[in-house]
Every structure is written in C-alpha cells, then in structure tokens.
Amino acid sequence: ELKVEQNPLFLSMQEGKNYTIYCNYSTTSDRLYWYRQDPGKSLESLFVLLSNGAVKQEGRLMASLDTKARLSTLHITAAVHDLSATYFCAARPDTNAGKSTFGDGTTLTVKP
C-alpha cells in the first residue's frame, strides 16, 4: 500500500527566508500532486508533477519530482505572510489510478 510522508509537519519561518518541504512516497507512483489549504477552507490544487525531473513554479513556490528517490519537494523562496497555510502532497499509485494517498500536511506559518 502506498504511504506518503511529509516533513516537517509544522514550519514557522520569517518573511524573506527560504525553505523546503519534503514529500516521500513508498511505492511507484505515476503522478504527484501538491495542494494548499487555508485555515477553515477547502483544498486548492497547486501543482501536478508527472515525470522524473519535472519542475513547476508558481510565484514563490517551486515543486520538483525525483521518481527514482520517490521524493518531491516544495521550495519556498523569500516567504511572505500570504503563504501561511497547510500544504499537502498526494501520490497516485501506478496500480490504482483512482486513488491518491495524501500526506499528513505541513502547516506553514510565516512571521514578519
């Protein structure tokens, strides 16, 4: 069964700093997703990564995928307060296209 581990689970950082959230998954996966959830709100799709070496960027967020290491990263550049949220990664296994397994989420707090 596919397991997805994120770390750290909680991240407090200052505005202007850089940091990386890590997402490891246990079995082969044909795609990796990143979502954002603001407090009390729904989940919003950020990125879909399809292949080894894929990199996608949106503003101060950049996601990458290494399928050989079964690792995806979400890099935050020069954090701003508006990025405070919970970030989830999810992996879809090769063997069950209907089911994505979510990590436990990383709650990011950006302080002035």
Added chain:
Amino acid sequence: DTAVSQTPKYLVTQMGNDKSIKCEQNLGHDTMYWYKQDSKKFLKIMFSYNNKELIINETVPNRFSPKSPDKAHLNLHINSLELGDSAVYFCASSQTGGGPQHFGDGTRLSIL
C-alpha cells in the same frame, strides 16, 4: 458557478441521528470522492465513484453509505451518528487521466 458544491456547510446534530450530505460538480468530471478530515487535518479517502460505479471503498463503518445517482452527484448518508464522526467531510472530483482533484468547501459535522 461553483465547481464542486456541498450542502450543508455546517451540520450540528445529536448522537444516534441519521444525516445526509450532498455533493454536486459542474466540471464534467467522471470521478468523485468523499474524504474525512479530522481535527489534526489528516485527510483520509473514504469512497470514490467513477461514472456512478463504486471504485474505492475504504475501511469505514458501514453506517456510512455513499450513493451516486449520476456522475455529477455523490451523496453521503450516515446512520446512527457517533461522537467520533465529528470532522470535516470534503467532496472532490477529478477527470479520469489523472488531473488534480477539485474540492468542495467541506461540511463541518459536529455531534453533540
């Protein structure tokens, strides 16, 4: 023009009652999901339907029964509600082929 809409947004009820949550999507997607998010924000898939056919049925109490009258609708009925059922329930949809899931705003269920 909400993409995935759930009703009700809030549900406060007593133990032992039976309640339903409704979900509709207007994105033309063929796969719909129910997730449970607990107080620690852990997100667990419960059910998934593809074109009205149940394709994912995780280990949840049989008090929970999904029903999909057509591919745009997925409802969740819960019998004999228990305290541990208190959570936020999210409906989501996606297109076969692996695009990201689109989530509804959630139904916050509180059991008294």
